[in-house]
Amino acid sequence: MTRAEITRLVTGDREADGVVPATGFSALMVGFSSAAMAFLAVAAICLGLAAARLADRWSTEFAHAATVRISGPSAELDARVSAALELLEATPGIVSARALTEGEQRALLTPWLGEGIPFDALPVPRLIEVIESAAGPDRDSLRQRLAGEVPGAIYDDHSRWRRPLLRAAGGMQMLAVVAVTLVVLLMAVMVMLAARSSLAANQSVILTLRLIGAGDAFIMRAFVRRFTLRALAGGLAGTVLALIVLFALPGAGREDAFITGLTPTGWGWLMMPLVPFTAAFAAFWSTRWATRYALRQVL
Amino acid sequence: MISFQKAGFSYGIGPILEGIDLSLAPGSFHFLTGPSGSGKTTFLKLCYLALRPSEGRMLAFGAPVEELDREGITRARRRIGIVHQDCQFLDHLTLVENVGLPLRVLGRPEESYVDDLADLLSWVGLEERGEALPPELSGGERQRAALARAVIGSPDLVLADEPTGNLDWEMGQRILRLLIELNRLGKTILVATHDLNLIRAAKSQVEARVLRISRGRILTAGAAL
Ligand SMILES: Nc1ncnc2c1ncn2[C@@H]1O[C@H](COP(=O)(O)OP(=O)(O)OP(=O)(O)O)[C@@H](O)[C@H]1O
Numbered sequence: 036m037t038r039a040e041i042t043r044l045v046t047g048d049r050e051a052d053g054v055v056p057a058t059g060f061s062a063l064m065v066g067f068s069s070a071a072m073a074f075l076a077v078a079a080i081c082l083g084l085a086a087a088r089l090a091d092r093w094s095t096e097f098a099h100a101a102t103v104r105i106s107g108p109s110a111e112l113d114a115r116v117s118a119a120l121e122l123l124e125a126t127p128g129i130v131s132a133r134a135l136t137e138g139e140q141r142a143l144l145t146p147w148l149g150e151g152i153p154f155d156a157l158p159v160p161r162l163i164e165v166i167e168s169a170a171g172p173d174r175d176s177l178r179q180r181l182a183g184e185v186p187g188a189i190y191d192d193h194s195r196w197r198r199p200l201l202r203a204a205g206g207m208q209m210l211a212v213v214a215v216t217l218v219v220l221l222m223a224v225m226v227m228l229a230a231r232s233s234l235a236a237n238q239s240v241i242l243t244l245r246l247i248g249a250g251d252a253f254i255m256r257a258f259v260r261r262f263t264l265r266a267l268a269g270g271l272a273g274t275v276l277a278l279i280v281l282f283a284l285p286g287a288g289r290e291d292a293f294i295t296g297l298t299p300t301g302w303g304w305l306m307m308p309l310v311p312f313t314a315a316f317a318a319f320w321s322t323r324w325a326t327r328y329a330l331r332q333v334l
Numbered sequence: 335m336i337s338f339q340k341a342g343f344s345y346g347i348g349p350i351l352e353g354i355d356l357s358l359a360p361g362s363f364h365f366l367t368g369p370s371g372s373g374k375t376t377f378l379k380l381c382y383l384a385l386r387p388s389e390g391r392m393l394a395f396g397a398p399v400e401e402l403d404r405e406g407i408t409r410a411r412r413r414i415g416i417v418h419q420d421c422q423f424l425d426h427l428t429l430v431e432n433v434g435l436p437l438r439v440l441g442r443p444e445e446s447y448v449d450d451l452a453d454l455l456s457w458v459g460l461e462e463r464g465e466a467l468p469p470e471l472s473g474g475e476r477q478r479a480a481l482a483r484a485v486i487g488s489p490d491l492v493l494a495d496e497p498t499g500n501l502d503w504e505m506g507q508r509i510l511r512l513l514i515e516l517n518r519l520g521k522t523i524l525v526a527t528h529d530l531n532l533i534r535a536a537k538s539q540v541e542a543r544v545l546r547i548s549r550g551r552i553l554t555a556g557a558a559l
């Protein structure tokens with residue numbers, strides 16, 4: 036398409052506008068299908084982005100954290116903790132190791148055991164918080180040495196419970212990518228079908244225009260502009276509506292929400308305007324194509 | 335304007351028209367008559383290039399039609415005003431808008447032809463009905479509006495398919511006078527009709543040639559009709 040065509044599409048063409056009937060079922064369908072598909076596309080994109088954020092958080096937040104759990108008779112615990120600390124600090128691949136204070140341990144357990152628990156009477160293991168370097172220590176030999184030098188010490192790098200979660204998050208992300216792709220494709224197809232059926236309903240308009248001397252370009256312009264703008268308006272409405280619904284969902288926007296809410300953040304916002312424009316783009320090309328096809332039916 | 339040499343046409347089954355050898359000279363006035371289903375509308379469609387002859391040659395404004403591309407057809411159509419048998423308006427546009435449509439599709443701004451529009455509407459006696467939608471008009475009003483739309487672009491050739499079909503005798507005479515007036519202004523006119531009384535009435539006012547379709551052939555009718 037030429038630059039002049041684009042300019043006319045945006046600024047409008049007083050002569051061509053209005054030659055195409057604005058009302059009717061099929062005309063409504065273009066706007067409605069574009070709005071509905073935009074709604075679904077925005078929902079799918081936001082779910083996908085939320086899954087990505089979730090996976091990201093799980094993989095970074097716990098990636099370099101580990102704990103050493105030390106149990107045994109309470110009289111020996113302090114000695115075992117300092118032995119373990121000493122050993123850890125001497126191990127390459129460990130950035131820092133710090134024993135949790137009694138207050139911190141208590142805070143960790145209170146939600147599970149309730150207030151007013153006689154802590155000293157319980158055989159509570161002591162915890163050491165370990166930060167690994169990016170490469171990490173040689174965990175197998177570290178475990179062996181710990182077992183030899185500090186009885187009752189267990190090194191836990193969280194991988195056991197983290198791995199299935201990461202797999203789940205990765206799967207969710209894949210699912211979201213597939214869903215977004217399908218929804219966007221479906222949106223394009225729906226808008227195309229609606230535009231084509233609307234055009235078919237307008238075949239007599241095309242014939243009449245042709246017979247009174249309208250050129251192909253004029254007829255094409257009239258239809259393409261009408262349908263593109265209608266799809267764009269529908270797409271905008273669907274996008275805005277979807278965002279409103281997502282913002283209204285409980286938990287959205289709360290920092291500690293399970294998946295930090297479904298509303299887009301940062302780069303995610305940039306994807307939102309793409310949705311109505313994809314609908315408009317689909318309408319533009321399908322109308323162009325269908326108008327050309329319809330014109331070929333008449334001389 | 336338009337001429338045929340040994341031209342024929344068929345929708346695919348049997349031939350509708352064959353061996354057409356005639357030309358519409360500039361400024362001439364023709365009637366085309368024949369029984370219903372004989373091919374009058376088909377012949378007009380050939381003339382306004384909605385159909386192409388399936389055999390023989392046809393020239394439109396000097397150009398062989400088989401050489402005209404879509405742009406060429408568009409240009410030729412702008413020199414032809416058509417009054418369709420079923421009128422063919424855009425039902426969502428008002429009467430004025432419909433009548434102005436041939437100029438609008440040329441990209442002419444409405445201000446440049448509002449006066450012509452008003453003159454034309456009063457010429458066909460529809461100055462009061464300008465804001466009506468086509469479905470709200472009577473058959474006769476629609477046919478007069480169709481004539482107005484056919485001539486607003488000042489075409490060289492006016493093709494009218496049963497332009498008086500829905501009209502009483504008085505209104506039919508009025509349309510006929512409008513067509514004769516156009517012919518005096520130099521336009522070439524071709525009117526398809528099965529109304530022999532209309533043809534007789536016209537022959538007293540204008541020098542008109544009468545063509546008759548008989549079994550697929552177009553013949554020139556004698557003085558007796
Ligand atoms: N699109 C078409 N496809 C096939 N046959 C057609 C088509 N249009 C017309 N015909 C046939 O061609 C013949 C001529 O039709 P046409 O409309 O030209 O007749 P007409 O002389 O204008 O008749 P009327 O006086 O009733 O308007 C008819 O037998 C008609 O059935």
Ligand SMILES: [Mg+2]
Pocket residue numbers: 374375376419495
């Ligand atoms: Mg007919």
